[in-house]
Amino acid sequence: MKKIELLAPAGDLEKCKTAILYGADAVYLGGKKFSLRSRASNFDIEDIKEACDFARSHNANIHVTVNIIPHESDFEGIKEYLKTLEEIGVTAIIVASPAIGQIARKVASKLEIHLSTQLSITNYKSVEYFDDIKPDRVVLARECTMDEIRYITKNINTNTETFIHGGMCVNYSGRCTISNALTLRDANRGGCAQSCRWKYHLYDGENKISDDEILFSMSSKDLMAIDKVYDMIEANVSSLKIEGRMKSNYYIATVVKTYRKLIDEIYETKKRPDKDRIEYYEREIAKAENRLTSSGFYDGLPDESGHLYGVNGAGVTHDFIGVILDQDDDYAYVQTRNLYRLNDELEVFGPDIDNETFVVTTIIDENDENVELVNRPMSVMKINIPFKVSKGDMIRRFHDDN
Numbered sequence: 001m002k003k004i005e006l007l008a009p010a011g012d013l014e015k016c017k018t019a020i021l022y023g024a025d026a027v028y029l030g031g032k033k034f035s036l037r038s039r040a041s042n043f044d045i046e047d048i049k050e051a052c053d054f055a056r057s058h059n060a061n062i063h064v065t066v067n068i069i070p071h072e073s074d075f076e077g078i079k080e081y082l083k084t085l086e087e088i089g090v091t092a093i094i095v096a097s098p099a100i101g102q103i104a105r106k107v108a109s110k111l112e113i114h115l116s117t118q119l120s121i122t123n124y125k126s127v128e129y130f131d132d133i134k135p136d137r138v139v140l141a142r143e144c145t146m147d148e149i150r151y152i153t154k155n156i157n158t159n160t161e162t163f164i165h166g167g168m169c170v171n172y173s174g175r176c177t178i179s180n181a182l183t184l185r186d187a188n189r190g191g192c193a194q195s196c197r198w199k200y201h202l203y204d205g206e207n208k209i210s211d212d213e214i215l216f217s218m219s220s221k222d223l224m225a226i227d228k229v230y231d232m233i234e235a236n237v238s239s240l241k242i243e244g245r246m247k248s249n250y251y252i253a254t255v256v257k258t259y260r261k262l263i264d265e266i267y268e269t270k271k272r273p274d275k276d277r278i279e280y281y282e283r284e285i286a287k288a289e290n291r292l293t294s295s296g297f298y299d300g301l302p303d304e305s306g307h308l309y310g311v312n313g314a315g316v317t318h319d320f321i322g323v324i325l326d327q328d329d330d331y332a333y334v335q336t337r338n339l340y341r342l343n344d345e346l347e348v349f350g351p352d353i354d355n356e357t358f359v360v361t362t363i364i365d366e367n368d369e370n371v372e373l374v375n376r377p378m379s380v381m382k383i384n385i386p387f388k389v390s391k392g393d394m395i396r397r398f399h400d401d402n
């Protein structure tokens with residue numbers, strides 16, 4: 001049986017490489033044109049090519065979002081762009097516009113076409129509608145229930161991809177113009193200003209009804225579907241997608257590694273993870289920065305518990321301390337991200353290392369002097385780590401205030 005794909009986001013090359021090294025089977029990214037989140041993208045064609053070369057050398061694939069809702073003026077250069085993506089080794093494009101799908105079929109026929117979640121596909125008949133494009137994959141709407149995912153996957157003759165983790169839109173994805181209205185930034189042409197997550201005063205006529213301390217937000221909780229991975233595999237879904245092209249390198253590493261381990265465990269044990277294992281994986285996810293989470297629509301229409309109500313982040317248990325650059329016989333060389341000091345207990349994780357802990361007993365700064373505390377981001381320190389670590393491994397520490 002073909003193993004389900006783990007598909008991770010990347011906002012730049014470093015994140016792309018991290019995602020692949022930490023266990024993603026494929027990475028999706030956006031170019032500077034024709035993509036949502038285009039404002040955040042650092043991928044020009046050279047970068048996309050480098051991402052493809054890196055992915056190929058690690059047995060992974062690159063998908064490129066070409067998912068704007070194009071107006072007439074947006075098509076300029078699209079044919080050349082699609083041909084170039086095909087030539088440099090991109091596996092798939094993710095499209096929200098049937099027009100872009102049709103153009104791709106004609107000018108870049110080797111590119112797989114994945115229908116974006118922006119199309120809000122929540123039933124199998126909608127997939128049939130796109131028969132002339134012959135999509136290789138359909139990214140189902142985040143608003144589907146688990147039963148609908150099972151039913152659609154069974155009744156279509158192409159593959160399905162579902163979201164497993166990350167931010168949710170308060171509107172159906174792609175059918176939102178809050179950002180357009182409040183900031184003149186078109187969410188469907190790469191400009192979403194996340195206006196749903198702002199904090200608002202609420203008025204009923206002249207009367208303010210919001211609490212000044214806890215302002216109203218339209219923001220949904222993030223999706224976390226750790227407990228649905230087994231169901232997705234059983235339902236024959238082809239790919240599990242993590243959302244978050246704007247998220248940090250540390251977040252990508254933490255979330256990708258967690259889902260990698262979970263998927264591998266399910267294939268190894270061939271059974272549904274029990275409550276203890278689910279809680280273990282949820283604790284792993286909580287080590288990275290996050291909003292509060294829920295299971296989204298997978299168990300049915302979310303009630304008020306799926307809403308954030310003015311709270312932004314919570315429940316994160318660990319700080320990201322630094323990245324390993326190298327290790328010799330005596331010390332590891334660590335690039336600093338957050339404050340740490342002597343006697344801290346730190347945890348190392350990486351592609352080949354799983355939550356090994358140690359106590360900091362020596363810190364030597366760039367002037368070869370022993371120091372007690374490190375508080376300069378990006379400074380490189382020599383510290384004692386009593387086990388083997390590798391370049392790219394990450395260090396974190398349990399919050400003092402937990």
Ligand code: SF4
Nearest residue numbers: 169170176192195196
């Ligand atoms: S404003 Fe919010 S709901 Fe609208 S597209 Fe942006 S993130 Fe989604």
